[in-house]
Amino acid sequence: MPVYYTPEASMSRSARRTGFAAAVIVASVLGTGSALAQQSVTLTAGQFAIKGFDSRIDRDVLLENLNVFAFRLDDFDGGAVGGSWDLALGDHFEVSLGLGFYQRTVPSVYNDYVDVDGSEIFQDFRLRIVPATATIRFLPFGDTPVQPYFGGGFGLYAWRYAEFGKFIDFSAVDRFGSFDTFNDRFVAEGTDAGGVVLGGVRIPFGDRYALGLEAQYHEVSGLVGIDNGFLEDEIDLGGLTTQVTFQVGF
Numbered sequence: 001m002p003v004y005y006t007p008e009a010s011m012s013r014s015a016r017r018t019g020f021a022a023a024v025i026v027a028s029v030l031g032t033g034s035a036l037a038q039q040s041v042t043l044t045a046g047q048f049a050i051k052g053f054d055s056r057i058d059r060d061v062l063l064e065n066l067n068v069f070a071f072r073l074d075d076f077d078g079g080a081v082g083g084s085w086d087l088a089l090g091d092h093f094e095v096s097l098g099l100g101f102y103q104r105t106v107p108s109v110y111n112d113y114v115d116v117d118g119s120e121i122f123q124d125f126r127l128r129i130v131p132a133t134a135t136i137r138f139l140p141f142g143d144t145p146v147q148p149y150f151g152g153g154f155g156l157y158a159w160r161y162a163e164f165g166k167f168i169d170f171s172a173v174d175r176f177g178s179f180d181t182f183n184d185r186f187v188a189e190g191t192d193a194g195g196v197v198l199g200g201v202r203i204p205f206g207d208r209y210a211l212g213l214e215a216q217y218h219e220v221s222g223l224v225g226i227d228n229g230f231l232e233d234e235i236d237l238g239g240l241t242t243q244v245t246f247q248v249g250f
Contacts, residue, residue, distance in 0.1 A: 046243025123165025194220025
């Protein structure tokens, strides 16, 4: 039976060969276990420390509050928890999507003023940050018994900052030279983009578990607004997270 050459038949055979080759490659990648495409979930717990006095942005509301209220910046240091979904790309790279949570309430009084009865004038400052991050890690030594790594990425930081309690109205003075006080709350919230760099070490054990230590440094700020009753326009949300990590592969 005669066989005739046609471009369509040639293209069909070529497509089949290409598809078969691609299928072999995909099957090889997925069949190598932990070599190229292992997924895992990581749980984290540790502490978030906000940036110190000398590294905060210029128009930061917490810096301005230090001139009026009695508190310390490290009073905002507190517990942080989180988790991530991780995908290993070979032995040396890993991409992650993470979500975290931090909240801290700091009590305060005025530096130089008391109430008419001599008692302190109390208020609270509360800061909450929920970072959603996308990061990549580089493991220079690959799949070894001890795995140091470093990396970075970006994040979207949902935050809320509030000041509530008793405050002084410096625009209202009675005939005795005393200022009026009032109870109120001032709230600002938003979602802002920022960057993160990280480094750590982890130790695998068993077939699919690993324990580790990790540090993440975040750089991000938000707008609170003087028009909303705050003493400055912005808030520096950056800081250092140090945490224990527990990873489960699947």
